[in-house]
Amino acid sequence: MTNLLNNDINLAQLEYYKYHNFIKALFIDTNPVPVKFILFKLNMIKTDNVRLPLIKIYDDKISDKLLEVINNLELHMEHLMLNV
Numbered sequence: 068m069t070n071l072l073n074n075d076i077n078l079a080q081l082e083y084y085k086y087h088n089f090i091k092a093l094f095i096d097t098n099p100v101p102v103k104f105i106l107f108k109l110n111m112i113k114t115d116n117v118r119l120p121l122i123k124i125y126d127d128k129i130s131d132k133l134l135e136v137i138n139n140l141e142l143h144m145e146h147l148m149l150n151v
Contacts, residue, residue: 092136095129096119104133 076103093101100117107115115123124130 077097086140089136089140092133095132096124101129101133104130105137108134108137 078125093105095101100121100123103112103115103117106112124133
């Protein structure tokens with residue numbers, strides 16, 4: 068965000084694309100199901116259950132994609148922490 072505020076569009080765009088797959092994955096299923104799945108897998112909430120008429124993620128393709136995104140994001144976040 069700082070890059071954008073400083074009118075450095077190229078750096079802002081590069082920063083955005085680091086998170087693009089994560090943002091896209093949040094909409095892979097009906098909101099808030101992917102968000103709850105991710106928070107649950109990161110041990111930030113106790114359950115990934117959602118209220119009716121929504122159902123939690125049972126499709127392996129969707130859960131695998133979300134787990135892949137989580138792993139990539141965690142690696143990126145670890146990289147950021149090491150560079151602080």
